[in-house]
Amino acid sequence: MNNNVMEVKNLKVYYMSEKGPVKAVDDVTFSLKKGETLGVVGESGCGKTTIATSLLRMPSPPGKIVGGQIVIDGIDIVPLKEKEVRKNIRWEKVSMVFQGAMNCLTPVYTIEKQMWQTLREHREMEYEEARKVMIKYLNYVGLSEDVLRRYPHELSGGMKQRVVIAMGLFLEPKVIVCDEPTTALDVVVQAQIINLLKELKEKLGLSFIFITHDLATEAEVSDRIMVMYAGKIAEIGTNHQIYGEKGPMHPYTKKLLEATPRLHHRVEKLSFIPGTPPDLLDPPKGCRFNLRCTEVMEKCYKDEPPIIEIEPEHFVACWRCVKK
Amino acid sequence: MKENKQTGNLLEVKNLQKWFPVRKNLKEMLAGEQKHVKAVDGVTFELKRGEILGLVGESGCGKTTTGKLVMKLLNPTGGQMIFNGKDVTESTKEETKKYRRDVQMIFQDPYASMNPRFNIRDVLEEPLIIHKIGKTRVEREDKIKKALNEVKLTPVEDFMKRNPHMLSGGQRQRAATARSLILNPKLMVADEPVSMIDLSTRAEILYMMKEVQRDLGLTYLYITHDLSTARYFTDRIAVMYLGRIVEIGNADDVIDNSLHPYTKALISAVCEPIAGKVNLVKEVPIKGEIPSAQNIPKGCRFHPRCVYAKPECWEQKEPELIEYKDGHKVACRRYKEILKEK
Numbered sequence: 001m002n003n004n005v006m007e008v009k010n011l012k013v014y015y016m017s018e019k020g021p022v023k024a025v026d027d028v029t030f031s032l033k034k035g036e037t038l039g040v041v042g043e044s045g046c047g048k049t050t051i052a053t054s055l056l057r058m059p060s061p062p063g064k065i066v067g068g069q070i071v072i073d074g075i076d077i078v079p080l081k082e083k084e085v086r087k088n089i090r091w092e093k094v095s096m097v098f099q100g101a102m103n104c105l106t107p108v109y110t111i112e113k114q115m116w117q118t119l120r121e122h123r124e125m126e127y128e129e130a131r132k133v134m135i136k137y138l139n140y141v142g143l144s145e146d147v148l149r150r151y152p153h154e155l156s157g158g159m160k161q162r163v164v165i166a167m168g169l170f171l172e173p174k175v176i177v178c179d180e181p182t183t184a185l186d187v188v189v190q191a192q193i194i195n196l197l198k199e200l201k202e203k204l205g206l207s208f209i210f211i212t213h214d215l216a217t218e219a220e221v222s223d224r225i226m227v228m229y230a231g232k233i234a235e236i237g238t239n240h241q242i243y244g245e246k247g248p249m250h251p252y253t254k255k256l257l258e259a260t261p262r263l264h265h266r267v268e269k270l271s272f273i274p275g276t277p278p279d280l281l282d283p284p285k286g287c288r289f290n291l292r293c294t295e296v297m298e299k300c301y302k303d304e305p306p307i308i309e310i311e312p313e314h315f316v317a318c319w320r321c322v323k324k
Numbered sequence: 325m326k327e328n329k330q331t332g333n334l335l336e337v338k339n340l341q342k343w344f345p346v347r348k349n350l351k352e353m354l355a356g357e358q359k360h361v362k363a364v365d366g367v368t369f370e371l372k373r374g375e376i377l378g379l380v381g382e383s384g385c386g387k388t389t390t391g392k393l394v395m396k397l398l399n400p401t402g403g404q405m406i407f408n409g410k411d412v413t414e415s416t417k418e419e420t421k422k423y424r425r426d427v428q429m430i431f432q433d434p435y436a437s438m439n440p441r442f443n444i445r446d447v448l449e450e451p452l453i454i455h456k457i458g459k460t461r462v463e464r465e466d467k468i469k470k471a472l473n474e475v476k477l478t479p480v481e482d483f484m485k486r487n488p489h490m491l492s493g494g495q496r497q498r499a500a501t502a503r504s505l506i507l508n509p510k511l512m513v514a515d516e517p518v519s520m521i522d523l524s525t526r527a528e529i530l531y532m533m534k535e536v537q538r539d540l541g542l543t544y545l546y547i548t549h550d551l552s553t554a555r556y557f558t559d560r561i562a563v564m565y566l567g568r569i570v571e572i573g574n575a576d577d578v579i580d581n582s583l584h585p586y587t588k589a590l591i592s593a594v595c596e597p598i599a600g601k602v603n604l605v606k607e608v609p610i611k612g613e614i615p616s617a618q619n620i621p622k623g624c625r626f627h628p629r630c631v632y633a634k635p636e637c638w639e640q641k642e643p644e645l646i647e648y649k650d651g652h653k654v655a656c657r658r659y660k661e662i663l664k665e666k
Contacts, residue, residue, distance in 0.1 A: 043522040156614075186383055188382065188608055191606050191608045216552070216597045217595045219596065219597045219602075220595045220601045221602065239602050240600065242599070243600075244599040256523060259524055261527070262597065264596065269531060272526070273524035
């Protein structure tokens with residue numbers, strides 16, 4: 001029995017710069033179960049957006065998938081031809097809600113025209129029928145038919161975000177990749193969009209990959225959380241394993257969580273992680289977090305830690321967690 | 325003049341307004357009407373010496389405009405600003421220049437707020453040259469070194485030679501803070517200083533800013549949309565909605581015992597890093613969307629979105645800030661009844 005909708009194995013995505021390959025995603029393995037939300041968190045430059053675009057097989061140039069597999073619904077999409085990806089994978093199996101969704105809509109077209117373009121490209125549909133589909137999905141995201149006639153500038157940020165989510169839904173993909181879908185929105189709207197995503201997950205049995213830099217948002221959205229650091233997975237755990245009383249195991253996750261301010265809990269001093277993430281052109285030897293880690297050992301400078309399962313579903317890449 | 329010094333208020337803002345005129349259409353032109361976007365519409369607060377006041381609100385609530393008014397980057401449409409016991413609302417060019425020595429700003433985007441062709445030394449030297457501080461290069465350099473030390477950009481010599489692109493976001497924000505500090509200001513306006521900085525260094529920058537504030541006895545006006553950092557960083561919080569302050573008080577009071585329905589909604593919407601909330605749908609007690617600042621609702625401006633609104637809220641005139649206790653003020657007619665309902 002395999003209920004994974006997506007399996008990513010040893011994925012490597014490098015940006016081919018003039019100075020050599022920038023290893024933005026380096027040997028990343030994870031899976032996504034049906035009906036689950038997997039959160040991906042990390043600082044900027046840790047490779048989370050690169051993962052997102054790679055899942056649709058469109059890393060922004062000069063990025064290139066140099067190795068590994070992305071298996072969606074039983075098909076490895078890495079070796080496929082671009083034409084096939086366009087026809088059968090992108091938007092059909094995986095769709096994406098981009099960062100700053102308000103900039104994803106063409107300002108000179110009405111919402112109806114933009115939606116119709118996508119539908120016409122993928123489905124042989126009469127206009128009347130397409131309109132029904134559009135209205136159905138707009139209703140799903142809590143918008144009325146009236147929106148179809150409008151131009152993007154006539155809608156508020158939250159409404160535009162809803163439109164973009166609706167457009168991600170209407171070819172009924174298995175997986176929706178959300179890249180910072182709430183970052184540019186106000187808190188109240190943010191909460192509404194999060195509620196909407198949860199409802200859709202329940203109603204339509206969708207699977208989400210939810211990418212953000214904010215650990216607090218992730219706690220309310222994701223069933224499992226994957227923490228990335230400098231192109232590698234630092235830790236994967238369930239919501240309880242990461243945010244529960246016992247807390248995370250990787251020093252990076254621990255620090256990141258301590259650095260997150262909490263509203264209902266006054267702290268005198270938040271902790272922080274000194275230094276900056278390493279240059280991915282030439283990542284440090286051993287563990288990539290070694291220069292900023294407070295629990296560093298000699299071994300951390302020599303060998304890269306393997307990612308091991310320390311309890312069911314909880315994976316950590318840290319020498320501290322390896323039992324001798 | 326003396327009175328203000330005794331009360332210890334560095335800045336008093338009274339009924340401050342900023343209306344932006346909207347372009348007219350033909351009909352309005354013929355009728356001679358002029359519509360306005362009321363970005364700031366009667367804001368009153370005071371900043372005590374040495375305190376950090378957080379100005380919190382959603383986008384479009386007028387918090388940045390208020391910051392710009394305080395900086396005198398914009399001229400107010402109405403109201404009064406009293407700085408250090410002196411009315412600074414209307415001032416000559418010379419006076420404004422002097423005022424800006426005392427009031428400095430840290431901007432949101434550390435990537436855009438520095439000239440990319442200047443090195444950090446030049447970036448920090450420029451305000452000194454403008455304000456004619458330090459006669460010789462050596463004298464100025466001493467000041468630059470002192471400021472960089474204050475924000476812990478060490479080794480100082482090394483950083484002085486670097487260009488902005490050679491610094492990380494956090495380091496840039498430190499340099500920007502040093503640039504503001506170099507003129508020995510009394511008040512710093514920080515407009516979302518950490519919203520573009522990575523989470524792991526955000527706390528570090530806030531801590532640095534707090535240390536500087538303690539060391540030099542500065543006063544901050546901290547403008548943000550993020551209630552969680554506001555609680556961590558500030559002494560008092562003012563919540564703005566559609567150009568007005570709806571609640572103001574000590575940070576702990578405003579967050580733990582919020583009185584205004586809008587503050588309550590904001591607080592309920594904030595995410596917390598706690599387990600076990602994945603399958604819950606969050607209830608945010610607020611209706612609809614923020615109205616345009618061109619057509620501000622009659623009566624209490626929050627009433628169309630308020631879940632507690634009663635006819636009195638839109639029939640009577642706009643509620644003023646009423647003191648609840650210990651300087652905790654709220655602009656809601658029904659706050660006592662709402663407290664009882666709970």
